[in-house]
Amino acid sequence: MSRRSRRIPAVVRSYCMGLCMGTADAVPGVSGGTVALLLGFYERLVTGISAITPARIGAVCRGYEPGNRADARAALDEMELAFFVPLGLGMVSAVVLVAGAVTALSESHPVALFGFFMGLIAVSAVVLGRDLEFSRPRPLAAGASGALLAFGLAGGFTALDGTGVAIIAFVGAVSMSAMILPGLSGSLLLLLFGQYVYLSGQLTAFVSAVVDVLRGGSLEAVVDPGTTVAVFALGGFVGVLTISRVVRLALDRAREVTLAFLVGLIAGSVRAPVVEAGVHIDGWTQEAIGLLLVWAVVGGALVFVLDRLVGGFSPE
Numbered sequence: 001m002s003r004r005s006r007r008i009p010a011v012v013r014s015y016c017m018g019l020c021m022g023t024a025d026a027v028p029g030v031s032g033g034t035v036a037l038l039l040g041f042y043e044r045l046v047t048g049i050s051a052i053t054p055a056r057i058g059a060v061c062r063g064y065e066p067g068n069r070a071d072a073r074a075a076l077d078e079m080e081l082a083f084f085v086p087l088g089l090g091m092v093s094a095v096v097l098v099a100g101a102v103t104a105l106s107e108s109h110p111v112a113l114f115g116f117f118m119g120l121i122a123v124s125a126v127v128l129g130r131d132l133e134f135s136r137p138r139p140l141a142a143g144a145s146g147a148l149l150a151f152g153l154a155g156g157f158t159a160l161d162g163t164g165v166a167i168i169a170f171v172g173a174v175s176m177s178a179m180i181l182p183g184l185s186g187s188l189l190l191l192l193f194g195q196y197v198y199l200s201g202q203l204t205a206f207v208s209a210v211v212d213v214l215r216g217g218s219l220e221a222v223v224d225p226g227t228t229v230a231v232f233a234l235g236g237f238v239g240v241l242t243i244s245r246v247v248r249l250a251l252d253r254a255r256e257v258t259l260a261f262l263v264g265l266i267a268g269s270v271r272a273p274v275v276e277a278g279v280h281i282d283g284w285t286q287e288a289i290g291l292l293l294v295w296a297v298v299g300g301a302l303v304f305v306l307d308r309l310v311g312g313f314s315p316e
Contacts, residue, residue: 011086017041018090025091025179026098028117028188028196028273032091032179048080049240096207099200106197110280114273115292119299121188125267127307132260139260146264153192154271165231171195172235179240191272202228 017039025032036042056075063072105113134140171193175186190196206225213219250258274292281288 010082014083014086015090015093018087018092019094020090021087021179022091022094023098025186026095026102028121028185028191028269032186044080044083048084050245051079052241096203099203100207102197102200103204106200106280111277111288111291112295114277114280115295116299117191117273118270118292119296119301120303121185121266121273122270122296123300123303124185125263125270127303128266129260129263132263133256134260138257142257142261143264143267146261146266147268148264150192150265150268151271152268154269154275168195168199168228168231169235169238171199172232173239173242175239176236177239177242179236185266188266188269188272191276192269194276197276199228199232 017036020039021032021035024035033042033045036045056079059068059071059075060079062068102113129143132139132143134143171190174193175189178186178189187196190199202225206222206229209217209221209225213222277288277292278284
């Protein structure tokens with residue numbers, strides 16, 4: 001750690017890490033887990049999340065009794081809340097900012113926005129898959145299966161009703177569990193389920209309603225988007241604590257095959273932003289196709305530049 005970094009308070013460093021990770025998680029094709037790996041706190045992230053157990057949460061809740069305070073403090077230290085609270089606040093800040101931009105751009109410049117996402121996704125698959133051995137049968141089959149699955153899902157038949165509590169909880173669990181997996185973007189999964197723009201809009205509406213309340217507005221406008229955000233967050237919390245463990249187990253037992261499947265999933269997902277852009281326009285004219293491709297090049301170039309700057313992305 002450099003002398004300058006030691007002078008930066010730990011809370012500020014954690015918050016800035018959260019900003020970087022949250023920005024990545026909010027953009028389809030870019031993985032917050034990859035950012036955590038690149039910034040050097042991935043192992044701490046996974047270890048800290050694994051430390052959040054019902055027993056430790058119970059110990060903290062019983063801490064109001066004098067005889068249990070030592071156990072509560074020990075549980076808090078083991079769960080590293082001093083690190084994870086500012087990290088989480090940084091992530092939330094970034095997601096709110098990106099969600100607002102996505103909501104606005106999806107209405108004003110949908111082709112450019114989703115063309116940019118297409119480039120991010122396509123080139124991410126290339127740079128993440130270059131170190132995998134797709135020449136062997138099992139990784140090849142896993143990669144092809146992931147690509148075909150994502151390509152089919154991106155066709156639109158998996159677009160889910162955005163108002164159902166169960167649906168929002170489900171996509172929250174799945175997308176947030178992907179947060180800690182390098183190479184797999186939670187926002188990409190939201191895009192596959194047809195939920196990305198809807199949830200970005202709900203988050204933006206919730207933040208705007210809260211600001212209005214602080215200025216003397218009515219609480220009624222907070223209820224609907226606030227409920228959606230709360231259900232998504234609850235599903236995400238469950239997903240991070242459960243589904244992510246399942247995927248980590250798969251990585252431990254069949255690492256190469258699992259990584260090949262995840263990279264294939266990303267590759268096949270390149271269809272999703274094209275389908276999403278088509279929903280927001282009247283038809284695919286030559287001008288629209290050209291604009292989509294131009295912004296895809298911009299998004300892809302950004303991934304290549306970042307890849308060179310950090311010395312190579314990895315799906316591990």
